[in-house]
Amino acid sequence: MPTEADATDELTLEEFDLASDDSKRQVEETLAALENELVGLGSVKDRVREIAALLLVDRAREQLGLSSSRPTLHMSFTGGPGTGKTTVAQMMAKILHSLGYVRTPRVHTVTRDDLVGQFIGHTAPKTKEAIARAAGGVLFIDEAYYLFRPENERDYGQEVIEILLQEMENERASLVVVFAGYEDRMDTFFSANPGLSSRVPHHISFEDYSHDELMRIADLMVAKENFRFDPAARAAFADYLELRMKQPRFSNARSVRNAVERCRLRQAKRLVELHKPLTRDDLVTLTETDVRGSSLFRDGASAG
Ligand SMILES: Nc1ncnc2c1ncn2[C@@H]1O[C@H](COP(=O)(O)OP(=O)(O)O)[C@@H](O)[C@H]1O
Ligand SMILES: [Mg+2]
Known part of the structure; x- marks a missing residue:
C-alpha cells in the first residue's frame, strides 16, 4: 500500500540521477559491446x-512527471550487405529492452516473402502473423523496398504497407519496426510512401568497410574463435x-x-x-x- 509519505515523495521529486539508474548501466554495457x-x-x-541518450533522458523526465508521448x-538501417545492420539491430533491441520500450530484446527478421501472400486474401493474415511474432520486440524488415512494386498496380505489398502503418501508429503495440536495405532503393521506397516515411524518424546509414577495416574485422573474428593468422x-x-572486394x-x-x-576448413584438412x-x-x-x-x-573466379 502506498503511504501518504510516498505520494508526497513522488510529487516533490526534483532530481533524477541517471547514474543511479540500473537500466542505464545495462545500456552502457550494450554500448560498450x-x-x-x-x-x-x-x-x-x-x-x-544519441538515440540511447534521448531515451534515457525521456525516462528521467517521466520520473519527474514531465509527461510527453512515447x-x-x-x-x-541503410547500407549494403554485411555492413552490420542486423548486428546493430540486435544491440538496439537490447537497449530498447533495457529501457522498457519493448518487452523482449528479440529481433524478428522478415523479408517480402514472409509478409506477402500468393493469392488474394492471403497477405493480411501472413503480415499479421509476422507482426504477432515480433510483438513486444523488433520487427526487422530486410530489403523492405521489395514491398513496393510500382510497376504492378495490384501488388499485395501495398496491403502489407497499410497494415504495417496501422501497427506502427498503435501506441500500445510496443512494436518497433526497422526497415533495412540499400540506401538508394530505400530512399525511393520512402519517397513513394510518405505516410510510412513520416513514421520513421531515425535513419542510420552503414558505409561499406575499407580494406583496412575488413582486415581488422578478420583479426577480430579469428581471435574470437581462438585462432590466429x-x-x-x-x-x-x-x-x-x-581481390574479393x-x-x-x-x-x-x-x-x-x-x-x-x-x-x-583448409587448415583442418591440412592438419x-x-x-x-x-x-x-x-x-x-x-x-x-x-x-x-x-x-x-x-x-580469380567465384569467391573461393
Ligand atoms: N563492424 C563489424 N565488426 C565486426 N564484425 C562485423 C562488423 N559488421 C558486421 N560484422 C559481422 O559480419 C557479419 C554480417 O553482419 P550483419 O549484421 O548480418 O550485416 P547486414 O545485416 O548488414 O547484412 C556478422 O557475422 C557480423 O557479426
Ligand atoms: Mg542482415
Whole structure:
C-alpha cells in the first residue's frame, strides 16, 4: 500500500540521477559491446548513442512527471550487405529492452516473402502473423523496398504497407519496426510512401568497410574463435580481400566471415593429413597455405 509519505515523495521529486539508474548501466554495457565488438562504424555508433541518450533522458523526465508521448522509435538501417545492420539491430533491441520500450530484446527478421501472400486474401493474415511474432520486440524488415512494386498496380505489398502503418501508429503495440536495405532503393521506397516515411524518424546509414577495416574485422573474428593468422597468412589474407572486394556479390564483413571459415576448413584438412600429434600451435595457427588455397588465387573466379 502506498503511504501518504510516498505520494508526497513522488510529487516533490526534483532530481533524477541517471547514474543511479540500473537500466542505464545495462545500456552502457550494450554500448560498450557496440564499441568494442564492432570495427569502424563511427557514425552508426554515434547515432545509436544519441538515440540511447534521448531515451534515457525521456525516462528521467517521466520520473519527474514531465509527461510527453512515447517517442516514435521506428528506424531505417541503410547500407549494403554485411555492413552490420542486423548486428546493430540486435544491440538496439537490447537497449530498447533495457529501457522498457519493448518487452523482449528479440529481433524478428522478415523479408517480402514472409509478409506477402500468393493469392488474394492471403497477405493480411501472413503480415499479421509476422507482426504477432515480433510483438513486444523488433520487427526487422530486410530489403523492405521489395514491398513496393510500382510497376504492378495490384501488388499485395501495398496491403502489407497499410497494415504495417496501422501497427506502427498503435501506441500500445510496443512494436518497433526497422526497415533495412540499400540506401538508394530505400530512399525511393520512402519517397513513394510518405505516410510510412513520416513514421520513421531515425535513419542510420552503414558505409561499406575499407580494406583496412575488413582486415581488422578478420583479426577480430579469428581471435574470437581462438585462432590466429601467422604473419604470412595475414599478408595473404590482405591480398585475398583486395581481390574479393572487386568481385561481384562482395558482402563486406559477411564475406570476411565466410573466407575465414573456409581458411579453417583448409587448415583442418591440412592438419588431418599431417598424420602426427598436433600441438596447440598447430591447432590455433592459420598459415599462408590455408589462405592461398582459395580458388580466388587460382582462377580469380567465384569467391573461393
Ligand atoms: N563492424 C563489424 N565488426 C565486426 N564484425 C562485423 C562488423 N559488421 C558486421 N560484422 C559481422 O559480419 C557479419 C554480417 O553482419 P550483419 O549484421 O548480418 O550485416 P547486414 O545485416 O548488414 O547484412 C556478422 O557475422 C557480423 O557479426
Ligand atoms: Mg542482415
